[in-house]
Amino acid sequence: MSDLDVRETVLITGASSGIGAALAHCFAADGADLILAARRRIELEQVAAGVREAFDVRVEVIPVDLSKTEGPAELCQAIAAMQLNVDVLVNNAGFGILGQFAESKRSLQMAMIAVNVAALTELTHRLLPDMLQRGRGGILNVSSVAAFPPGPLMAVYYASKAYVQSFSDALRYELRETPLTVSSLAPGPVASEFASRSGIGSLGVFDRNSLPPEVVAAAGYRGFRRGKRNITPGIFNRWGTLATRWLPRMTSAKIVAKIQGRKLE
Structure with missing residues (x-):
């Protein structure tokens, strides 16, 4: 294991596909044991099987819905029942919704806040004290380039990622x-399930600039x-x-609105 004196355990949320699954391979390649969490058990088991086949590490799977109020507590209780300590927390779980805020489903918007903001915060608060006591590890929060400008037509998603970025800093x-170590990973368009699950379907003008999740995960x-x-x-x-640091906020909002508007056409 490079650069690590003792074996570490890494918890990755949203690990059933995309960046989360790719990050699982990155950490396992360095000899870390893994706890993979997401809603979908079958997909989680598939990721876990692939990691176990490629690397000689322990991989535990915990299906959990982090949009539910009790989700973070259930996840931590399951980890404690396995008598595991989390050294590195990767808060990757998250999703977005495309469309006018006033016309959206309130339940979906609140579920997005629960996953992108509340669960990330609660898991960090639950696990950080033990990390500090052991004096090792850290937190990698998956933010987004959406954290920096306002995001018309994905208003809550952009706002949730702004929270992640500010909280991480x-x-x-x-x-x-x-x-x-506390780091934030702020990817742009990624060739993964995120676009279709968000109702985007296509990344429009940004399709040619999208990166494979493996590339994003490796960089993160x-x-x-x-220690970046x-x-x-x-x-x-x-x-x-x-x-976005020098553009007026409403100018940034106008640019984002035009980009997002094309996805609704």
Whole structure:
């Protein structure tokens, strides 16, 4: 195991596909044991089987719905029942919804906040004290380039990722004098299930700039291990996030609205 003195255990949420599944392979390749969590047991078991076949590591699977209020507690209770300690928490679970906020289903919007914001926060709060006590590990939060501008037609999703980004930066500062690492991974368009599950179908003008989840995960893993604050894979995506720092907020909102509007056509 490179750069690691003792075997670590990594919890990855949203690990049944996409970036989460790819991150599982990244951590396992470095010898870490894994706890994979997501709603879909069959897909989780498939990811776990692939990791076990490729690497000599322990992989536990915990199906859980993090949109439910009791979800984070159930996940932590299941981990405790396995007598495992989480060294690295990867908060990857999340989803988005495309469309006018006023016309959307309230239950879906609230479920998005529960997964993208509440579950991420609660899992961090539940697991961080033990990490500090052991003096090792860290947190990798999957944010998005959507964290930086306002997001008309995906208003709550963009706002939820802004929370993740701000929370990650603040937590990193609080833990700056500890051995723990806090990083955020802010991908742009990714060739995964996210677009279809969000109702997007196509990434429109950004299709040609989308990155495979394996590329995004590898960049996030390397950045986390190197202690980087924020990792944004892809030069196009990095330029975009830099542009939002000097563009007026309503100008950014107008640009995003035009991009999102094309996906609804």
